[in-house]
Amino acid sequence: MSMADQIDGDLYRKVLGRYPTGVTLVTGCPDGEPAAIVIGSFVSVSMDPPLVGFLVGEDSSTWPRIESTGSFCVNVLSDQQDGLSNAFFRRDGDPWEETGWEPAPSGSPLIPACLASIDCSIHEVVDAGDHVFVMGLIEHLSHVGEGSPLVFLGGRYGSFTEFG
Template sequence: MHQPPDNGTFRRVLGHLPTGVVVVTASSAGVPHGLAIGSFTSVSLDPPLIGFFPAKTSRSWPAIEAAGRFCVNVLDEDQQDLSARFAARDGDRFAGVTWRRSPSGSPILAGVHAWIDCVLDEVTGYGDHWFVSARVTALGVERGHGPLVFYQGGYARLVSGDPVSGGPAG
């Protein structure tokens, strides 16, 4: 039986898979909350479900979970500053940030690539993270630039927004 990889090796190897960067936002009692997530995915088309993995140590996730609805803000390629701001452990993440309300009342951050309004479906623990599934209630594309991508420990940009012909076999 093989030994499991150490944390550094695990992180380095999985860093070879690019991930999109999103900020999940909610409003609770009129107070906005948000956190950066690098583990967002589409889960189902019918019904429309998304999923992501906040850390169990997150101080922002409990307020978002309690709100029961939230907005996933897909960051645009020029929004590294928002990614860093919402990934920080301390400080007022919304200070000086322009936003408007989504149909559910959650913050849509100005200048995002796209947004996805959701209602919480289920939260399940896996290792040191929660898996959150949510039902999509509304969504939209805001900008035509590329999305912000995290790759090998830093931010990256897509060279072209054109999809590769053929796509994956289904």
């Protein structure tokens, strides 16, 4: 048995919960219907070629629908959009009723009130344990809004505070 096999799941979540992440809404429009996943693992991968990535659970029912379109849009949420994040995370009712959207160049939903959007074609999807790592080739960037990003730390939302 390796050391990795001995890692306690509760301790794993507690320790890694001390690392703050941004909150994004990854969207697509399979069959003309908007779909979205709340993602906290968004990361810049490469400038040349311009790649970004994120992790999504292999048991996601939404990701295969978005993946089928060949593209996605990453919407960077502001610290005023925790309610929107919760609406998509809870999945009770229709969260699209709480926000307007317009099509990004790929057709994926772009949330106009977000801080930024990154429209991508799917570059590669790699198995990563109980998740998949999705890499997207950036096709279009938008700096949509001003403000502070939504941050997730220790199971709670917050915002970024600048020193000095």
